[in-house]
Amino acid sequence: MTDITYVVFTKARFEDVETPVLYIMAEGRNESWRILDMSIDDVYTAESYRRQFQGIMRKRGFQPLLESLRRRADRI
Known part of the structure; x- marks a missing residue:
């Protein structure tokens, strides 16, 4: 790499x-x-996701974020 x-x-x-x-x-x-x-x-996806993830983690914590991402991945 x-x-x-x-x-x-x-x-x-x-x-x-x-x-x-x-x-x-x-x-x-x-x-x-x-x-x-x-x-x-001029909107970067990584920056946008970072802000969204930080908001979820601040309100609900890491585990709910991880569970949400897994549910979304299962739908793909």
Whole structure:
């Protein structure tokens, strides 16, 4: 694995509206790529999740957060 990350700039288009999408990526094992974070219209997913998770942990604790994440993963 490498410490080097790459930023891939793209645009998503729906009808006449273009939205910038950035992917922060790193090369993983076996020449595979991992998305470390992504930004849609300047909103980073990791930052957003961090705030949501901190709020849940502050109000209800770690175990309820973990249970919620497991339920969501089971639905996928």
